[in-house]
Amino acid sequence: MSSLVLGVDGGNTKTVALVVAADGTIVGSGSGGCGDIHNAGGPEPALVEIGRATTAALDGARATAADLAAAAFSLAGADWPEDFVFLRSELQGRLGLRDEPEVVNDALGGLRCGTEDMVGVAVVIGTYAAVTARNADGQLFHLGFWPDSTGAFALGSKALAAVWRHMLELGPRTSLLERALARWRCADAEELLHAFTRIGGLEDSEPGRFADAVLDEAEAGDPVARTIVETVAGRMGDYARVCAARTGLLGAPFPLVLCGGVLRHPSTLLRAALHSRIPEGRPVYPDVEPVAGAVLIAADLVGARPDVRRLQSALAGSTEHQG
Incomplete structure (x- = not known):
């Protein structure tokens, strides 16, 4: 039986696919665009990008879908029960997988990056944010859509709104103005x-590119930027707490896995504001790319134990997988 597993991480900015041997050696990789069936302009464009990344990874491994021992897809936009039914069926059929693949929300992939047993809470902060919790009985809780916008898009959108409020003399001056004028x-x-x-x-996705500047200015002391960071991070912390409560994790310490591109920023303000809302969580910052979570979930399906250090080293050395 083949020892190859496929892990795919599909986000709003990019989709990354890896074919990995049992020891953690990456033998094939591929990339594509937005893999979120709710944000790619519909399910079809998202499936095309997921397929593009997967096909490239299989080609790089000189393998076919039939050669895989297991496949797992950690996807933004895998939110509602019908999404999982649709994605499992479509991905199996389109890619020619022997078995129905494992499909999880990308927050669960993040949780696997930071835990061995996938027990705890995960907050993945990229273009948007995904939050989930899982207890030792396997009970999960996450929502498809949270009531308030989060992630890089929320940080950037709120910052631009603050700039325009000042333009209309409806809000205070902020150093975000100079950063925005220079950026665009x-x-x-x-x-x-x-x-x-x-x-x-400019494209609707452009505000997400401004998150780094918002975090920079908040760290430098701009009160408007600081309020934005604390507001957005506080919401994510609140959602994490809801997930923990719905799965019975509150009342004792548990892993709080924090990952995604936004959390790579050196500022500690966002992390501190988030953690203040869920102090029972023990912060865990995985040092592997999110796609590693999908690889590990696929390996779990067949009892494989890839060397995470080998996987981490290969990912760190490849610019293709940097967020």
Whole structure:
């Protein structure tokens, strides 16, 4: 029987696929665009990108889908029960997998990155954020959509709104103005507003690119940026606490896995604000890329124990997998 496993991490910014041998050696990799069936313009474009990444990884491994011992997909947008039914069926059929693949929300992939038994709470902060909890009985809780926007997109959107409120003399001045003008090469706030709202203007995803600047300015002491970071992080902490409560984890310490591109920023403000809402969590910061969670879930299905250090080393050495 083959020892190869496939792990795929599908996010809003990119999709990464790895084919990995039993010892953790990466033998094939591939990448694609947005793999979120709710945000890629519909399920079909997302499936195309997932398929593109997977096919490239299999080609790199000189393998076919039939050669895989197991496959797992950790996907943003795998939210509701019908999503999982749809994705399992479509991915098996389109990719020619022998068996129905494991499909999980990308927050669960994040949880596996930071734990051996997938027990705890995970907050994955990328373009958006995914939050989940799982207890020792295997009970899961996460929602498809939270009531408030989170992640890089929320940080950037709130920052731009603050810039435009100041333009209208409805809010205080903020150093975010200069950062935004430099980022998008505009002369003033009104030109920036036009760049975002004119026909054929900047893409809707652009605010997410501003999260790093918001965190920079918050760390430097800008009160507007600091309030934005504390608000967005507090919401994510609240959602993490809800997940922990729904799975009975509150009342004793548990792993709080924190991962995703936004959390790589050196500022500690976001992490501190999040943790303040769920102090029972013991922060865990995985030092592997999110796709490693999908690989490990696939390996778990067949009892394989890939060397995580080998996997980590290979991922760290490949710019393709940097977030």
